[in-house]
Amino acid sequence: MARDISRRLSSLKTRRRGTDRVGRIAMDAAADVLAKRYITERYEELADGKPYTRYALGAMQEVDPEYTRIGIREANRVGNQLDKNLKALGIAVTFRLQGSVPCNIHIRGVSDVDLLTLRTEFCTTEPGAGTYGTSTFQPVAALRELRKHAEAILRDAFPKADLDTSGAKAIAISGGSLQRPIDVVPSHWHDTADYQRTYLEDDRGVKILENKKGVTLLNMPFRHIKLVTERDFRALSGLKKAIRLCKHVKNDAAEEGRQIDYSSFDIASTLWHADMGRFAAGYNNELLILSEAQRFLDELYHNTDKAKTLFVPDGSRRVFDNDDKIAAMKLLSFELDDLAKEVAYEQRSYAKILYENNWQELNKILKDSPYQL
Template structure:
């Protein structure tokens, strides 16, 4: 029975992303039956988080870079954003976004035009100085200053790649009243055009809250979809932010609120629910254009969303193919090979999945 996807190749891709040179092996959990088929191993392993020791290594490397920046006669604070602090990254050696906050450039609610101009100039000056410092401190590394919002440093003695993002704190009214990090915003420096306000901490806070509510199922699905995005040929062009935001809107009850020690049939149900949610986003324009980011700060789609819809349709097809392959394994025997012509038939079969996925 021909599979729609080559799962041996995909497992190799996954192991390559999780390969530890020092150990000379891929770091995978194999939290499923040793007799499980390649398709099952691929799907389940794609959901698993990167080990904490490797994530901590990313932060250790970041602190090396931060220590060099801190030698400048300028006051900075540091923070992080993106997939690594969210624990939704899928590579052992994941890139990390470092927020470099120039504290003298801080803004508060009610700031004046002159104060904003001063902040912009201070951040521009800081970026210039940081670029020079990184080039001198890491002469064998590559420092890419072409990005509008960040510098990137990689290679040389560094085992990770880092985006260095210049910003200042913006203490809005909500943060001044609560003191909670999720209410604090930043002003992002942009060398190509006017900067902008952003609140990465609110986004991360909402993602973490939902994942806790659903017992970890939300982040498992994010990791799976990011893996499918990376392994698709040609690669699917969707940002991690969009995948995370779209799946934020799948109802809590649609996620498996259990861990991997519980019946695997519930995990299959979560995959089917994910596929159906993506289908709703693709086919229901009114629903799609009503979706916003997890912190409700921006709309995800507008009247110019055709390209994004095309890419989401590809992601949905990836899930369709995988679910039909899984369902055919459930229904087939050594004497009888079951095939499905459409996803809906396969979904019914998956509802009966049990021992094979244990």
């Protein structure tokens, strides 16, 4: 299926505004989202007559901070209900956010917010690293109990909401009185050796219940957010802009019939290894962020041995730990190639004839065409 830039611009706008998900939020919140759909964003005023350029610029930008604030507020609201009612049952919990929203790499005005619901009567430690007493709790059983009670509490506290309990890791709740969809994730603390040395929460692990398999899975969400954010600071915000760009491109390719099975986590982990100096140059010319994202994915496309050496930021696994992920990366690379070419052609009409596959010249055109939001 051909790429349709008019449709992509429309999808970009509805995704950022949240109008694509008004059916999953409270009626008053939906009315507010719909009322704002006619507000013009800065990127929409740039690159007149150059739709590919406008799309690339818009896809990099963060979601309106007010939309993000509402998502975090609603997650806290759900957490308050769980905290109150679980305490009444003698179950102690605490809450944290994980995922794209706290990392500020989400691309939707109405984003699902991941709410870690951590049972705190016990934690696990790395073998040989901990000095804690042995817990009488069985983690899987304890988290299954937590999940069972959380489902009942959410059903009672938000009776008009849609509650989806089919997921292996999260209880998804949306609609009713909720202004954003929330994913409640039963979990508990895992004190790594690093955490026992530093007592920094960034070094603390989380074990999440995989309910269908009856196991717990170790995540390091706070370390991931910290490392991506630190590197983005070095890149003068260019890293997170590149991540958002790639996520939008992936979504639009899927809507056009080209599914790319490349998770947000793996996209962020891949671009974390790109050239931060080149991303930083995008501070004054945001098309250079597109240029570097395209260049780096193209490099990995042609050097899969290098791709297979890359680790996720927290070092817990390789980014491309199976061939399906390599294939997905290559599909996204194709998409960025196409977008970067079309943007360059818009800047210099002769480029399509003279430089169709000459990336040195195409990237020079992007470098010499400054746009800044």
